[in-house]
Amino acid sequence: MVPILEVKNLRTQYKTESGLVKAVDGVSYYINEQEIVGVVGESGCGKSVTQLSVMRLINSPGEIVGGEILFEGQNLLQFKANGPEMRRIRGAKISMVFQEPMTSLNPVLTIGQQLIEILEVHLGMSRKNARQRVIEMLDLVGIPGASSRIDDYPHNFSGGMRQRVMIAMALLCNPKLIIADEPTTALDVTTQAQLFELMKSMVERFKSSLVIVTHNLGIVARYAHRIYIMYAGRIVEEGSCKEIFRNPRHPYTIGLLKSVPRLDDQEGKRLVPIEGMPPDLIQMPSTCAFLPRCSYSIEQCRVEPWPELRKVEGTKHYVRCYLKTEAWEQCRSHSATT
Amino acid sequence: MLNYIIKRAVLTVVVLFIVSFITFSLIHILPGDPAAAMLGDQATMEEIEALRHELWLDRPFFVQYGHWLSNALQGDFGKSIMYRVPVSEIIAERLPVTLYLSFLSLILSTFIGIGAGIICAIRRGSLIDQIVSVVANAGVAVPIFWLGLLGIYVFGFTLEWLPLQGWTSPFDDFLKSSKQALMPVICLSVTGSSIITRQTRSSLLEVIRQDYIRTAWAKGMGEPRVVFKHALKNALIPVVTLVGLQLRVLVGGAVLTETVFNIPGMGRLLVDGALAKDFLIVQAGVLLIAVMVSLANLITDISHGWLDPRIRYD
Numbered sequence: 203m204v205p206i207l208e209v210k211n212l213r214t215q216y217k218t219e220s221g222l223v224k225a226v227d228g229v230s231y232y233i234n235e236q237e238i239v240g241v242v243g244e245s246g247c248g249k250s251v252t253q254l255s256v257m258r259l260i261n262s263p264g265e266i267v268g269g270e271i272l273f274e275g276q277n278l279l280q281f282k283a284n285g286p287e288m289r290r291i292r293g294a295k296i297s298m299v300f301q302e303p304m305t306s307l308n309p310v311l312t313i314g315q316q317l318i319e320i321l322e323v324h325l326g327m328s329r330k331n332a333r334q335r336v337i338e339m340l341d342l343v344g345i346p347g348a349s350s351r352i353d354d355y356p357h358n359f360s361g362g363m364r365q366r367v368m369i370a371m372a373l374l375c376n377p378k379l380i381i382a383d384e385p386t387t388a389l390d391v392t393t394q395a396q397l398f399e400l401m402k403s404m405v406e407r408f409k410s411s412l413v414i415v416t417h418n419l420g421i422v423a424r425y426a427h428r429i430y431i432m433y434a435g436r437i438v439e440e441g442s443c444k445e446i447f448r449n450p451r452h453p454y455t456i457g458l459l460k461s462v463p464r465l466d467d468q469e470g471k472r473l474v475p476i477e478g479m480p481p482d483l484i485q486m487p488s489t490c491a492f493l494p495r496c497s498y499s500i501e502q503c504r505v506e507p508w509p510e511l512r513k514v515e516g517t518k519h520y521v522r523c524y525l526k527t528e529a530w531e532q533c534r535s536h537s538a539t540t
Numbered sequence: 541m542l543n544y545i546i547k548r549a550v551l552t553v554v555v556l557f558i559v560s561f562i563t564f565s566l567i568h569i570l571p572g573d574p575a576a577a578m579l580g581d582q583a584t585m586e587e588i589e590a591l592r593h594e595l596w597l598d599r600p601f602f603v604q605y606g607h608w609l610s611n612a613l614q615g616d617f618g619k620s621i622m623y624r625v626p627v628s629e630i631i632a633e634r635l636p637v638t639l640y641l642s643f644l645s646l647i648l649s650t651f652i653g654i655g656a657g658i659i660c661a662i663r664r665g666s667l668i669d670q671i672v673s674v675v676a677n678a679g680v681a682v683p684i685f686w687l688g689l690l691g692i693y694v695f696g697f698t699l700e701w702l703p704l705q706g707w708t709s710p711f712d713d714f715l716k717s718s719k720q721a722l723m724p725v726i727c728l729s730v731t732g733s734s735i736i737t738r739q740t741r742s743s744l745l746e747v748i749r750q751d752y753i754r755t756a757w758a759k760g761m762g763e764p765r766v767v768f769k770h771a772l773k774n775a776l777i778p779v780v781t782l783v784g785l786q787l788r789v790l791v792g793g794a795v796l797t798e799t800v801f802n803i804p805g806m807g808r809l810l811v812d813g814a815l816a817k818d819f820l821i822v823q824a825g826v827l828l829i830a831v832m833v834s835l836a837n838l839i840t841d842i843s844h845g846w847l848d849p850r851i852r853y854d
């Protein structure tokens with residue numbers, strides 16, 4: 203299968219007063235057609251910067267300094283950030299649902315004014331037809347009374363409803379890829395579940411691919427086909443959803459699993475957050491960035507540089523760790539007893 | 541919305557009532573007898589008494605105030621001592637001059653200010669941004685009086701491009717009127733356009749960093765649409781407040797420019813009236829200014845509501 207998006211060795215940096223922040227440092231991943239992919243990691247590990255880089259929405263002081271972003275056979279990095287080629291892709295072929303439903307919609311424009319223009323600009327539709335289509339789409343994402351709510355302003359909507367509007371916005375041009383960057387973080391659990399169900403059914407209906415970015419591994423368990431685990435601006439593990447949950451390989455992934463409530467948990471089981479802090483992205487060691495927080499490290503981890511992402515023999519599972527199979531098993535059994 | 545306007549209008553009337561009372565009392569609290577002051581040293585007791593009677597100064601304070609207010613409401617502000625004609629007639633002659641100049645300069649400073657602010661914000665850090673910012677900073681600080689004199693000296697006296705001073709109605713001789721009005725209007729606009737430029741620039745820069753602007757880019761919108769449709773309306777909310785304030789600043793500016801350029805407007809009238817202790821003129825002028833400022837406030841508030849749907853009128 204040919205992936206619709208392939209990111210190779212992406213590097214994005216921020217020039218700050220305290221130094222160069224390597225927010226994304228050599229990230230490679232791909233998204234297949236109609237695939238739902240989870241990108242998971244603690245806050246600050248570079249998930250959003252990666253996605254914004256794909257959209258070419260990195261603003262100064264940030265800069266994409268290397269890599270390739272292949273979409274429909276073209277490297278998006280060859281285009282000007284706000285040039286005509288990127289504008290034709292954004293919102294039409296790749297669209298994004300942002301984290302903050304409260305601030306991501308323009309407070310002084312009606313929902314209609316913000317959605318109709320997408321169809322006008324990308325598809326050249328007349329205002330009247332575009333309006334009709336927007337109403338249908340709002341209806342489809344479950345906004346009651348869409349034909350009158352279209353003329354309301356964002357502050358007339360609840361957080362969950364606003365995020366539905368964002369989802370409708372993302373779907374309007376029937377994009378190949380939708381990137382949802384922590385779309386439900388600010389919302390309550392019931393609303394979260396409803397929105398994910400909605401997104402899943404929508405991408406199936408529109409035959410789009412979906413990237414779900416989250417810091418909560420539990421969320422992607424139900425929806426993602428494949429998962430990337432990010433740590434300190436890099437991908438440390440990749441595998442199918444099943445593989446990641448049944449056979450997590452990286453001690454960081456195992457830590458994430460322990461710190462997340464799971465549906466099959468017995469009641470009263472304690473959640474264990476990963477000890478320690480993520481590393482400073484300005485002064486990264488050459489050894490594994492997770493080493494200071496890792497309880498299973500071996501001599502090799504301390505002396506040799508952080509290994510590349512490597513395939514685990516006989517699986518479709520990739521991991522960036524020196525530990526051997528026996529050690530992983532030990533890690534996991536340890537985790538089961540906590 | 542209509543309710544809100546009615547409420548605001550009632551409030552405005554109350555404010556104007558208070559302003560009228562304060563203005564009226566101030567003139568009467570000031571030491572010295574206005575009648576005596578107006579007539580000068582040579583006046584006899586009888587003349588002063590006669591004037592006091594004519595001006596109702598020999599009645600109790602509240603009777604005087606009631607009399608003045610009820611007349612004022614009918615457009616009768618009494619007869620000026622200085623000019624010996626009804627104050628309303630003088631104002632009818634002077635007010636259009638000031639309104640004309642102020643209106644032109646308000647339009648000019650709003651357009652220049654918003655335009656320059658937008659350019660600076662979207663070309664932040666460029667040469668043009670730096671130049672405009674320096675000019676705007678200087679423009680805020682420069683005294684209008686000094687600027688007017690400099691203009692007269694350079695363009696009127698040395699280069700002889702423009703008349704030194706004076707006023708002609710645009711209906712009598714449009715070209716001459718425009719030449720005469722050019723420098724006063726520019727002087728009146730310098731402060732305003734500088735302030736509006738700085739505010740537009742900074743609030744647009746602030747807005748451009750917001751999440752909803754990123755959303756607009758993420759939808760594939762081009763820069764003109766992002767700036768003019770998505771950012772500007774948000775950025776203009778504080779600018780509208782400033783434009784409203786600018787109307788008040790123009791009142792002060794009118795006094796100075798009209799003096800420097802010898803223009804027979806309200807500003808000059810107020811100064812002359814105050815110097816001549818023609819309190820009827822001062823009272824009428826201050827009341828009129830209060831009315832205009834209140835109207836400006838009302839318009840500002842309504843524009844806010846139009847720009848920002850989050851404002852609720854209740």
Ligand SMILES: Nc1ncnc2c1ncn2[C@@H]1O[C@H](COP(=O)(O)OP(=O)(O)O)[C@@H](O)[C@H]1O
Pocket residue numbers: 216218223225243244245246247248249250251252263264483
């Ligand atoms: N505008 C910025 N200026 C400086 N550093 C930034 C900026 N945006 C992001 N970063 C850096 O990039 C890192 C990754 O950020 P981000 O991708 O937003 O994390 P997350 O995984 O929570 O989405 C952060 O730790 C931060 O240090």
Ligand SMILES: [Mg+2]
Pocket residue numbers: 249250251301383384
């Ligand atoms: Mg993020």
